Amino acid sequence: MKIVSIIPARYDSMRFPGKLMQQLGDITVILRTYQNVVATGLFDEVLVATDSDLIxxxxxxxxxxxxxxxxxxxxGSDRIAEAASGTEADIVINVQGDEPFVDGDSLKKLIEVFKDDPKKEIALASLMTPLHEAEEVENPSVVKVIVDLNNFALYFSRSPIPFDRDNEQSPPYYKHVGVYAxxxxxxxxxxxxxxxxLESAEKIECIRYLEHxxxxxxxxxxxxxxxxxxPKDLERAKAHLKQLNSE
Incomplete structure (x- = not known):
């Protein structure tokens, strides 16, 4: 099974143009993402798919x-599809260019989904992580996901889902991590x-898959x-990097 990671890297982001070329420590965001993915040692090939001469x-x-x-x-998935068409990959992992701290153990878990699926019943997998802060639950920049009892996605939204109508429970909230396999x-x-x-309304690409x-x-x-x-996220990332370097 040939496993390839392709990192989509669009220069003109709507909310933060040029963010991938911003400095994060002593290198750019996109280069840090690329190097971290390569360093996992999980992939037969890693490449960046971009529309930018600079990147x-x-x-x-x-x-x-x-x-x-x-x-x-x-x-981004449309971009990596163009790139993937020229490879011999069996599995393509889409790591977003603006996810510089993507974790190797998490990527390994995604790969194992396909290795544990001999009948090839699963065609797409992605990551989620628990949310604990109300500010993040309410933040439209944070994509939330709700799942069924078998951890298949029911819906993704920028709104707080699920909605606790009676405010008597503390339902689990999950953030969608922008990594697709x-x-x-x-x-x-x-x-x-x-x-x-719905994909167009929420601006969340994986909703297209659910709508079909x-x-x-x-x-x-x-x-x-x-x-x-x-820009605020970039400052948080810089603080996180500083903390990592001091450990």
């Missing part, structure tokens, strides 16, 4: 592999579909991950 040069000049892709992709053919089929209504009646296996991780969506 392409940043990765290539530092010994990595980058691929230029079209600029008109609707989401696809069987290659499922990824290609995903990218050939148009953006769906497909299942997404969610894997829980307790490891801390930082998605950098805003």
């Amino acid at each position: 392409f040069k940043e990765i290539s000049d530092n010994g990595g592999r980058a691929l230029m892709t079209r600029r008109d992709h609707q989401c 696809f069987r290659k053919q499922a990824l290609i089929e995903f990218s050939e579909q148009e953006m769906t209504p 009646g497909k299942k997404i296996k969610m894997v829980e991780t307790l490891k801390l991950n930082f998605g950098i969506d805003t």
Whole structure:
């Protein structure tokens, strides 16, 4: 089973343009993400799929592999589908370019989903982590996910889900971590579909998969991950990196 990680890296982020080229410690966000994924040793190949000459040069000049892709992709998974079409991958792991602290143990758990699925019943898996702070539950930048009793996703939203109507319980809240693992053919089929209504409303790409009646296996991780969506997130990431370096 050939397992490839492809990191989508769009330069013109809506909320934080150029964020992937911001400094995080002594290197850029995108280079730190790339190097951390390579360092896990889990993948037969790691590459960055980008629409930016700057990002392409940043990765290539530092010994990595980058691929230029079209600029008109609707989401990161569409971008990696273009890149994956030229590989011999069986499983493609989409690690977001703005997730510089992605954890190797979490990625290994995702890979094991497919190794433990000889009948190939699971075509897409992703990560989630418990939320404990009300501020994060209410924050629309934090994507929440609710799952069924077998940890298959029921829905993703920027709204607080589930809603505790009577305020008498403390239901579990989970944050969706933006890492996806696809069987290659499922990824290609995903990218050939148009953006769906709920996906368009929430701006959450994996909802497209649910709207087509497909299942997404969610894997829980307790490891801390930082998605950098805003300048404030970048400051938090810098503080986290400083803490890691002092340990």
